[in-house]
Structure formats: structure tokens, C-alpha cells
Amino acid sequence: xxxxxxxxxxxxxxxxxxxxxxxxxxxxxxxxxxxxxxxxxxxxxxxxxxxxxxxxxxxxxxxxxxxxxxxxxxxxxxxxxxxxxxxxxxxxxxxxxxxxxxxxxxxxxxxxxxxxxxxxxxxxxxxxxxxxxxxxxxxxxxxxxxxxxxxxxxxxxxxxxxxxxxxxxxxxxxxxxxxxxxxxxxxxxxxxxxxxxxxxxxxxxxxxxxxxxxxxxxxxxxxxxxxxxxxxxx
Amino acid sequence: xxxxxxxxxxxxxxxxxxxxxxxxxxxxxxxxxxxxxxxxxxxxxxxxxxxxxxxxxxxxxxxxxxxxxxxxxxxxxxxxxxxxxxxxxxxxxxxxxxxxxxxxxxxxxxxxxxxxxxxxxxxxxxxxxxxxxxxxxxxxxxxxxxxxxxxxxxxxxxxxxxxxxxxxxxxxxxxxxxxxxxxxxxxxxxxxxxxxxxxxxxxxxxxxxxxxxxxxxxxxxxxxxxxxxxxxxxxxxxxxxxxxxxxxxxxxxxxxxxxxxxxxxxxxxxxxxxxxxxxxxxxxxxxxxxxxxxxxxxxxxxxxxxxxxxxxxxxxxxxxxxxxxxxxxxxxxxxxxxxxxxxxxxxxxxxxxxxxxxxxxxxxxxxxxxxxxxxxxxxxxxxxxxxxxxxxxxxxxxxxxxxxxxxxxxxxxxxxxxxxxxxxxxxxxxxxxxxxxxxxxxxxxxxxx
Amino acid sequence: xxxxxxxxxxxxxxxxxxxxxxxxxxxxxxxxxxxxxxxxxxxxxxxxxxxxxxxxxxxxxxxxxxxxxxxxxxxxxxxxxxxxxxxxxxxxxxxxxxxxxxxxxxxxxxxxxxxxxxxxxxxxxxxxxxxxxxxxxxxxxxxxxxxxxxxxxxxxxxxxxxxxxxxxxxxxxxxxxxxxxxxxxxxxxxxxxxxxxxxxxxxxxxxxxxxxxxxxxxxxxxxxxxxxxxxxxxxxxxxxxxxxxxxxxxxxxxxxxxxxxxxxxxxxxxxxxxxxxxxxxxxxxxxxxxxx
Numbered sequence: 001x002x003x004x005x006x007x008x009x010x011x012x013x014x015x016x017x018x019x020x021x022x023x024x025x026x027x028x029x030x031x032x033x034x035x036x037x038x039x040x041x042x043x044x045x046x047x048x049x050x051x052x053x054x055x056x057x058x059x060x061x062x063x064x065x066x067x068x069x070x071x072x073x074x075x076x077x078x079x080x081x082x083x084x085x086x087x088x089x090x091x092x093x094x095x096x097x098x099x100x101x102x103x104x105x106x107x108x109x110x111x112x113x114x115x116x117x118x119x120x121x122x123x124x125x126x127x128x129x130x131x132x133x134x135x136x137x138x139x140x141x142x143x144x145x146x147x148x149x150x151x152x153x154x155x156x157x158x159x160x161x162x163x164x165x166x167x168x169x170x171x172x173x174x175x176x177x178x179x180x181x182x183x184x185x186x187x188x189x190x191x192x193x194x195x196x197x198x199x200x201x202x203x204x205x206x207x208x209x210x211x212x213x214x215x216x217x218x219x220x221x222x223x224x225x226x227x228x229x230x231x232x233x234x
Numbered sequence: 235x236x237x238x239x240x241x242x243x244x245x246x247x248x249x250x251x252x253x254x255x256x257x258x259x260x261x262x263x264x265x266x267x268x269x270x271x272x273x274x275x276x277x278x279x280x281x282x283x284x285x286x287x288x289x290x291x292x293x294x295x296x297x298x299x300x301x302x303x304x305x306x307x308x309x310x311x312x313x314x315x316x317x318x319x320x321x322x323x324x325x326x327x328x329x330x331x332x333x334x335x336x337x338x339x340x341x342x343x344x345x346x347x348x349x350x351x352x353x354x355x356x357x358x359x360x361x362x363x364x365x366x367x368x369x370x371x372x373x374x375x376x377x378x379x380x381x382x383x384x385x386x387x388x389x390x391x392x393x394x395x396x397x398x399x400x401x402x403x404x405x406x407x408x409x410x411x412x413x414x415x416x417x418x419x420x421x422x423x424x425x426x427x428x429x430x431x432x433x434x435x436x437x438x439x440x441x442x443x444x445x446x447x448x449x450x451x452x453x454x455x456x457x458x459x460x461x462x463x464x465x466x467x468x469x470x471x472x473x474x475x476x477x478x479x480x481x482x483x484x485x486x487x488x489x490x491x492x493x494x495x496x497x498x499x500x501x502x503x504x505x506x507x508x509x510x511x512x513x514x515x516x517x518x519x520x521x522x523x524x525x526x527x528x529x530x531x532x533x534x535x536x537x538x539x540x541x542x543x544x545x546x547x548x549x550x551x552x553x554x555x556x557x558x559x560x561x562x563x564x565x566x567x568x569x570x571x572x573x574x575x576x577x578x579x580x581x582x583x584x585x586x587x588x589x590x591x592x593x594x595x596x597x598x599x600x601x602x603x604x605x606x607x608x609x610x611x612x613x614x615x616x617x618x619x620x621x622x623x624x625x626x627x628x629x630x631x632x633x634x635x636x637x638x639x640x641x642x643x644x645x646x647x648x649x650x651x652x653x654x655x656x657x658x659x660x661x662x663x664x665x666x667x668x669x670x671x672x673x674x675x676x677x678x679x680x681x682x683x
Numbered sequence: 684x685x686x687x688x689x690x691x692x693x694x695x696x697x698x699x700x701x702x703x704x705x706x707x708x709x710x711x712x713x714x715x716x717x718x719x720x721x722x723x724x725x726x727x728x729x730x731x732x733x734x735x736x737x738x739x740x741x742x743x744x745x746x747x748x749x750x751x752x753x754x755x756x757x758x759x760x761x762x763x764x765x766x767x768x769x770x771x772x773x774x775x776x777x778x779x780x781x782x783x784x785x786x787x788x789x790x791x792x793x794x795x796x797x798x799x800x801x802x803x804x805x806x807x808x809x810x811x812x813x814x815x816x817x818x819x820x821x822x823x824x825x826x827x828x829x830x831x832x833x834x835x836x837x838x839x840x841x842x843x844x845x846x847x848x849x850x851x852x853x854x855x856x857x858x859x860x861x862x863x864x865x866x867x868x869x870x871x872x873x874x875x876x877x878x879x880x881x882x883x884x885x886x887x888x889x890x891x892x893x894x895x896x897x898x899x900x901x902x903x904x905x906x907x908x909x910x911x912x913x914x915x916x917x918x919x920x921x922x923x924x925x926x927x928x929x930x931x932x933x934x935x936x937x938x939x940x941x942x943x944x945x946x947x948x949x950x951x952x953x954x955x956x957x958x959x960x961x962x963x964x965x966x967x968x969x970x971x972x973x974x975x
Binding site for chain 2: 712764769773779782784791900903910914945948949952953956960
Binding site for chain 3: 048050069070071074075079080082086087088089090091095098099100101102103146147149150
């Protein structure tokens with residue numbers, strides 16, 4: 001279980017995150033939603049070790065992961081799929097995947113790759129192709145696959161729907177749902193596209209200007225009209 | 235007071251007044267010191283002139299250039315060739331004098347600067363640095379391609395023109411004693427040494443072979459300037475010889491018609507001192523360059539350059555042409571480099587591939603980085619540093635009894651390490667650091683330039 | 684016509700050395716977006732180390748090996764002390780700093796070994812090979828140079844395509860953030876890249892030394908040639924560096940042979956300027972420049 005406690009991040013005088021507390025249990029999807037600039041990406045980058053928090057901490061199964069390097073955090077079991085095209089277009093599909101588990105023993109890597117191919121069969125078909133020949137949806141699958149190669153206990157997904165057709169987004173989120181159910185992985189999902197995200201998630205967290213304004217079961221948040229008007233803008 | 239200077243053109247007047255005062259003060263200083271000090275002043279002024287251009291190019295427009303030594307070569311060679319071959323100015327038909335050569339050197343500098351700037355404007359950082367590196371190595375090698383005109387590897391001796399007051403060709407009789415073949419017999423021609431006057435390095439090592447040996451006290455400055463191609467250390471310059479030059483005015487006064495020594499023991503005031511004249515020229519050129527640079531840097535053009543350096547896309551959006559800005563920075567810096575090169579040629583009485591090699595380009599970069607990349611004052615401080623440090627090391631070496639091998643390389647080792655340290659710890663160089671210190675003390679934000 | 688072909692054949696070993704130095708530049712550029720202008724200074728230093736080893740032991744192979752180790756160490760030192768602490772945004776600063784290192788290294792070489800040009804002993808037969816009834820413009824030594832270069836290029840390409848460290852290097856070069864998020868210790872990988880470039884540069888230095896003399900500034904011109912080759916090749920491309928390096932060697936050999944060697948720098952300058960005018964991102968470069 002990933003526990004985030006009172007996490008605060010400032011860029012100079014600007015506080016991007018302010019006392020954020022979230023629990024992400026295993027086998028569940030927690031969706032953080034909010035408008036642009038709410039601090040969603042900062043949250044993800046802080047958890048992955050790319051940003052150092054000014055206060056608070058995050059733990060994975062009791063072990064502190066904040067203020068560690070991204071390389072170490074991956075090894076501890078937290079993998080981030082960053083926003084946008086987070087594959088390396090110059091490398092082949094197989095190389096992108098191999099990269100995700102480069103630090104692991106060869107046999108573990110093989111096993112992980114088989115699981116990824118099982119989850120995303122299209123990647124197995126395109127193994128030898130360069131990543132920049134893939135479609136947007138395939139590339140997002142590759143990015144998630146790369147993260148899974150490290151056999152994470154917790155997967156951080158930053159805006160997986162960005163720039164993808166709605167149908168493809170639904171497909172990908174279904175796969176994530178299956179992943180959470182089958183592997184008991186904890187998933188923290190950040191989305192601007194609140195409707196889709198909440199439909200797939202167990203818990204919803206609404207973030208506004210760096211603060212949590214509401215936490216609750218995803219279905220409740222989805223049906224709260226006031227919340228929707230005030231913070232989600234639809 | 236400040237409001238007085240605000241009317242249109244007020245800044246121009248202010249800058250002019252400032253530069254004239256500085257010019258006057260340094261000229262007074264120049265007149266009151268011995269020839270060795272004159273020689274040092276000339277070098278500092280020469281370096282400062284070239285580095286004003288580096289400040290504009292590297293500091294303001296953000297283009298790292300290693301080619302400014304090559305651009306100095308353009309100025310130096312234009313000066314040398316025109317002063318060796320012209321008795322009258324082509325087309326205009328008026329009698330030639332040194333100022334014409336300076337003017338042509340300046341024009342040559344601008345033309346080459348525009349040419350290179352046109353290519354450079356398209357290039358990003360390391361590509362540009364590489365191109366200018368190619369210039370630094372390739373341009374001096376062009377001299378080898380045209381040995382007849384440019385003197386090849388051994389370069390050209392120039393014996394310009396230092397009679398008091400005017401800046402005209404040397405009088406005939408000065409050359410009658412010259413031992414250059416083909417010259418002495420030809421008394422009817424104006425004794426401007428032509429291409430035959432190119433002397434091989436061996437010949438130049440002895441003063442007797444130097445055509446104007448008895449004409450100017452600058453003669454000793456030739457021997458050291460010829461051979462090595464490493465200009466970063468001043469050891470190549472005849473520090474010792476230059477000081478010996480003062481007595482030589484006395485010794486050779488029999489040959490110098492002009493020096494009717496009034497019996498006074500004061501050598502410094504006795505007659506024409508070539509180092510002092512050269513230093514005066516260098517100071518004047520540096521001040522003209524400083525005036526131009528001040529107006530550009532503190533005016534609209536300076537803002538344009540900085541805008542392009544900081545964010546060329548944003549600059550382009552606000553209607554500034556980044557390409558034009560980069561080319562103009564190159565042209566201005568090339569103009570200054572060419573002027574400095576022409577002055578350098580006269581200080582050395584010589585141009586050659588070795589004197590304008592990669593070492594010179596690197597030393598300009600060192601000076602401007604240490605002094606302060608984006609400050610004109612930094613250029614002057616950088617010039618002082620380039621002249622002072624080798625002398626300081628030499629004095630340490632003499633006291634400590636260092637081996638030559640250590641002494642000769644110590645200045646460059648220090649320069650190299652200092653450059654790295656400055657880039658890492660104090661990117662603003664000496665001037666930037668002092669500004670930062672002052673602003674910390676007075677608790678104000680640091681001002682630009 | 685015979686002489687034309689002779690010059691071409693004679694230029695191959697020249698080109699091999701230029702190619703190696705260009706590879707060293709490309710290795711570091713790909714990894715860190717810095718052109719290491721100090722590379723020839725490092726190579727000069729290690730070549731003098733090799734000269735010392737060879738003078739003492741008489742073994743060329745040992746000298747080469749020591750130079751390679753020294754090259755790796757020197758590369759790591761330069762990266763660790765100079766480039767690693769550098770702020771990423773200051774591209775001018777990085778360029779200037781590498782020149783600072785070059786100046787300091789050349790001075791250090793002058794201090795330790797003296798500023799005069801010294802002869803580097805020729806380890807193999809340097810006379811033209813006699814075969815098929817004529818003397819060929821290529822010697823045993825040239826063949827050794829070419830052979831070592833090919834060996835090194837093959838080893839490098841295997842390293843990049845077949846090994847984990849190779850994949851880590853490529854990933855770190857293309858997208859350091861994704862590499863870090865994948866668990867690659869990018870800063871260590873970069874240091875390894877500097878060491879590798881140092882090794883390649885050191886080999887280039889030792890290979891070229893016997894055909895000229897060595898002094899602190901001898902390799903300046905090699906830097907220009909190598910940079911020219913690397914730039915025309917696209918700076919990102921090892922294949923380009925090798926191809927254009929050899930090509931540059933051939934052109935230089937032709938120019939030197941048909942006119943005189945003093946013209947070679949001018950030719951390099953013209954080649955460089957032309958290529959930058961027509962293709963600012965190089966012949967083998969990516970179709971569009973990546974925003975850095």
C-alpha cells in the first residue's frame with residue numbers, strides 16, 4: 001500500500017502541493033482528478049523522485065520513498081508512466097521494454113516481458129519495430145509495459161488519456177483495471193478526463209490548487225454535481 | 235543630473251564625454267611611463283579592443299566564438315599588405331598613409347564578419363564553436379597558400395610609419411642602410427619593403443638583418459614574435475628586449491636623424507619613442523571601439539542581442555529577427571577584431587600565421603570569460619589579466635628558480651583552470667562577481683551589464 | 684592517375700585516426716549534448732603517457748594499453764570535475780569549460796614533457812609494402828592502424844546493440860528522464876561514456892603519433908578534422924563519424940599530396956563551412972533536430 005502523508009512541494013514561493021494525504025491500497029485504482037495546474041503532475045513527479053518535497057512523506061508498505069532518487073524508487077517498487085509519450089522513439093519496442101527491467105536479473109526480465117506481452121499482445125507483434133512507428137494507443141501500452149517490467153507494487157499513471165481517442169482510452173483503462181484486479185498492484189491514476197477515470201477507479205480524490213478538496217468512493221464523487229461544477233468544470 | 239542626459243542623443247553625448255575623459259587620462263599615463271610600460275599598455279588596449287567584440291558576440295548575443303583570432307589576422311594582414319604595397323590609395327589616388335590601411339583593415343573585418351556571421355547565424359552552440367575553431371586554424375593557414383603576397387609560414391615584416399605626428403610611409407633615407415636584398419640599390423623607389431622583404435625566421439633572429447633596425451626602437455620586438463605559435467604567454471613577446479629598447483634610442487641616435495637629443499639624460503622625453511606612439515594608437519583605437527560598443531550595448535541593439543540570446547523564439551515573436559541580430563553581432567565583433575589585429579601587427583611590426591593562431595583566439599576567450607562575459611569593463615580587466623599574469627608568473631619563477639618548462643606553461647595552466655572555475659562558480663567573471671557582491675551588500679537586485 | 688589512387692590509399696589510415704577521434708566526440712555529444720573540445724588535449728596527454736611507457740619498456744602494445752587506461756581515467760576526471768557540476772542550461776559555459784580544460788591540459792603536457800616536438804618511435808615497418816611487382820603506398824603500420832580502428836568500431840557497435848550498458852547508454856542519450864524512471868543510473872552511464880570516449884581518443888592519439896611528431900599543440904588540427912567529420916556525419920551518428928572521418932582522411936591526403944600539407948586546414952575549413960551551410964544538422968543526422 002502506498003501512503004502519502006502531508007506532502008507539500010514548493011517551487012520557490014509557489015506551493016504546488018499543500019498537505020496532500022492519500023492512501024492507495026493494493027488491488028485498487030485511486031484516481032486523482034482536477035483541473036490544469038491543480039498539482040496532479042507535481043504529485044506524480046514527487047512520488048517518482050523527480051521533485052523533492054518540502055514537507056511530508058510517502059511510504060510504500062512502510063518504507064519511505066520520498067527524497068530518494070528515481071532510480072532507487074523504481075527498485076523499491078514504484079514505477080511512473082509519465083505524461084505524454086514516455087517511450088523512447090529511437091529504440092525498438094523490445095528495447096524499450098528491456099530498458100524498463102535493465103537492472104533486474106535476466107530471468108526475471110524474461111518473465112516480466114512474457115507477462116507484458118500477455119497483457120498487451122500488440123506489443124509482442126511489434127517487438128522489432130521502432131517505437132516511433134507505433135500508434136498513440138500502442139505507444140501508451142508500451143509506456144505502461146515498460147513500467148511493468150520493473151515488477152512494481154505501485155504503478156503511477158500520469159494522464160494516460162492525453163491525446164488519445166476516447167475509445168482507446170477506455171480500452172487502456174480496462175487493461176489497467178484488469179491489471180489491478182489480477183496482480184493486486186496499487187494504481188494511482190491522475191486524469192484531467194474525470195468521467196472516464198472515475199468510472200474505472202475505486203476511490204476518487206479531487207485536487208484543486210495543490211489541496212485536496214474531497215476524497216471518497218469514485219462513484220460518489222462522480223455523482224456530486226456541486227463538486228463537478230466547482231472544480232472539474234463540466 | 236540624470237534628467238539632463240535624457241534628451242535624445244543625451245546618452246551619446248554622455249558616452250562620448252566618458253570615453254574622451256578616459257582617453258585623456260590613459261594618454262597622460264602613457265606619456266609618463268617608460269617604454270616597457272608603454273608596450274604593456276599597447277597590448278592591454280589591443281586585447282581590450284578585440285574583447286569588446288567578444289563581449290558583444292559571446293556575452294550579449296550568446297555565440298561562443300574561437301575565431302576572433304582569425305578575424306584579427308584579417309585586420310593584421312590587410313594592414314600589412316596594403317602598407318607594404320601601396321604608395322597611393324587605389325581609386326582615390328591620394329598618397330597612402332597608415333590611417334588608410336587601418337580603414338581598409340576595418341572594412342575587411344566587417345566584410346568577413348558579415349560573411350561568417352551569415353553562416354554562423356544558422357548554427358547552434360557547438361556547431362558554431364566548431365566552425366569558428368575551423369576558422370582559427372584554417373584562416374592563418376591561408377597565408378601558406380599565398381606565400382608571395384602573404385609571406386607564407388614566415389610571415390611579413392612591416393616597417394610602418396612612425397614619424398612624429400603623421401602616419402605616413404617611412405622616409406627613404408631610413409632604409410638606405412637596410413640590408414634587405416634588392417632594396418638598398420633601388421634608391422629611387424619609396425622604400426616600402428615589398429614582398430622580397432619577407433625575411434626567413436633565421437634571418438630575423440639577428441637585428442642586423444632587419445631592414446629598419448636602426449630606424450625604430452621597435453625592432454627588437456620582432457625576434458620573439460616570430461617563431462612560436464603559442465600567443466597565450468607573453469614570453470613570446472620581448473619583454474626584456476622592449477625594455478632594452480629605451481637605451482637603444484640612445485645608442486643608435488647617430489642613425490636617427492630626428493633625435494637631436496638635447497643632452498638631457500631623460501630618455502623618456504627625448505624624441506620619438508615608438509612604443510609610446512604605438513600605445514597611443516592602441517589606446518585611441520580602443521577608445522573609439524569602446525564608444526561604439528557602449529552605444530550599441532546600452533542602446534536598443536543591446537536589448538535585441540540579449541533578447542535573442544535569452545530566448546530566440548520569444549524574440550522572433552516580438553518582431554526581432556534573430557538571424558539579423560546574430561549577423562550584426564558578428565560583424566561588430568569582427569570589426570573590432572580587425573582593428574585590434576591591425577594594431578597588433580604594428581606592435582609586432584610583423585604579421586604571420588603563428589602570431590594569429592589558435593592560441594590568440596583562445597586567449598581572447600580566456601580574457602573575456604575571466605573578466606566577465608557580458609561586461610565591457612570585463613574586457614578591459616581581461617586584457618589587463620592577459621598581460622599581467624604571465625609577467626607575474628615570470629617574476630615568481632625568477633624568485634623561485636623554476637625550470638623554463640614550468641615557467642613557460644604555468645600561465646596557460648592557470649588560465650585553463652581559472653576558466654573552468656569561473657564557468658562553474660562565477661559565470662559572470664570578475665565583473666559579474668563584484669556586481670553580485672555589491673548587490674548583496676546593498677541588498678539590491680543586480681543590474682544588467 | 685596512379686598518384687591519385689596512391690594518395691587515396693595512403694589516406695585511409697589517416698582517415699581511420701580522424702574517424703576514431705570523431706567517434707570520441709560523437710560518443711560524448713550523444714550522451715551529454717556537449718562537444719568535448721578538450722578531447723584532443725586528453726588524447727595528447729595519454730599519448731605522452733604512452734611515449735613514456737614505450738621509452739621505458741620498449742613495448743608498443745603495453746604503451747597502447749596504458750594509454751587506454753589513462754584515457755578512461757582522464758575522461759572520468761574531466762566529466763566528474765568539470766561537466767557534472769555544470770548547470771544544464773549554460774550551453775555556452777559547457778563549451779567554454781571544455782576549452783579551459785584543453786588549455787590546461789596542453790599546459791600540463793608542456794610542463795611535464797616539455798613544449799618541443801618529440802618523435803614517437805615507429806613500432807612497425809613504415810615502408811610501402813612491396814607486392815605484385817610494385818611498391819604500394821601503404822605500410823604495415825598503416826594496416827595496423829586500419830585494423831585496430833576496425834576492431835574498435837566493431838567492438839563499439841556490439842557494445843551498443845548487444846549489451847545492457849549499451850542500451851542504457853542509448854536510452855540515457857535519447858531521453859535521460861525516462862531512463863532514470865526505468866531505473867538506469869544515468870549519471871554513472873554518462874561517466875562510463877566519458878571513459879569510453881577517453882579510451883577511443885587515446886587509441887587515436889597513439890595511432891597517429893608515429894606519423895607525425897608529438898607536442899602539446901600537435902593535435903589541434905586533428906580536432907578540426909575530427910570535428911568536421913563528426914559534424915558532417917551529424918554528430919549523433921557513429922556510422923556518420925566513421926564514414927566521414929575516413930572521407931576526410933582521403934580528402935586531406937589528396938590535397939596534401941597534390942598541393943602541400945599546409946593547405947589541409949583550409950580544406951577542412953571549406954568542407955566544414957559548406958556542410959554547415961547546406962546541412963546544418965549533418966548528412967547522417969536525424970531528419971529534424973531534437974529540441975533540447
